[in-house]
Amino acid sequence: MFSFSVTATDKQTGARRGRLVTGHGAVETPTFMPVGTRGSVKGVLPSALRATGAEMILANTYHLFLRPGAEVVEQLGGLHEFMGWDGPILTDSGGFQVFSLSELNRINEDEVEFASHIDGAKVRLSPAIATAVQNKLGADIIMAFDECVKLPSTRERVRLAVDRTIRWAAQCLEAHKNEHQLMFGIVQGGTDRELREYCSEKLVELGFGGYAIGGLSVGESHDEMIETVGYTVPMLPADKPHYLMGVGTPRDLVAAIGAGIDMFDCVMPTRNGRNATAFTRQGKMKLRNEQYKLQKEPLDAECDCYTCKNFSRGYLRHLFQVGEMLGPMLLSLHNLHFYQWLMNEARLAIDENRYGSWSSRWLADD
């Protein structure tokens, strides 16, 4: 059911084009997955999301595990039916949220116990539970439960997380019972080359359907992140998808594609959209600024999204000034459209072996 093939490689950079086939359709890579945290990409209808060019989306195991619970999603037909998205879906493992959102009570060899960020209730999550929950949710691609450490951290702390991540990865593979789902392993190791190498080696020995680089965009600089991605990707099997988790800005994406990354997810286009910030071909725009009050032109004259075809900057600014919900919806839609446009341009550039020259203008941005 699953296959991944690299169809073109840029000669000057490490950028590559590929195609990932799942039981719910194929995905052209490099791809950007919009984030449907709690089973919804905030403020965007699935049909509109599809029209942006999005092929695969991400949902968060941690959030769905707490509410409504994996059993509820399962009884309502599984994640695809539940959220009205018949394309490919990926669920993360919950590891990132457990270690970033909640108050940890206890962590040991086999499980973590934490206080729910919603009501403080005690909840346990382990490699076996995270895998069983994802088996029930029913996404096409699922992730091994890992420990993600915030940076900067001591080497000892990162090392401890790497050891746990490796041990847990084996337990996840063993617990994985749904053959309609492909499981990816997550390489941890902060910005420490040796630890990344050690973690990659052990995960590759275990044998996953794809490999993610986790634990980045957690406090380090753009340059540190790209350097880490640059040396980690060659440690991973070339014939499997490479996924950089939770990243990032257009510049981050373009740089990481150049290092050989195939998949991304990030809340940035929707979160920024809700906060009145637009990504455009001319850079970021903060729509609340007075300067846009009387501007009749669209956000981005070259963009063919619904928002840009129908509304002025002045109108969009007005919606945010008075708190109309249409403002966040229209801006999220535009931003998602922009991210998909960027991925499409990147894919074309790789196909035509000009990724280096195409990417240079984006790499100069911040």
Ligand SMILES: [Zn+2]
């Ligand atoms: Zn637009």
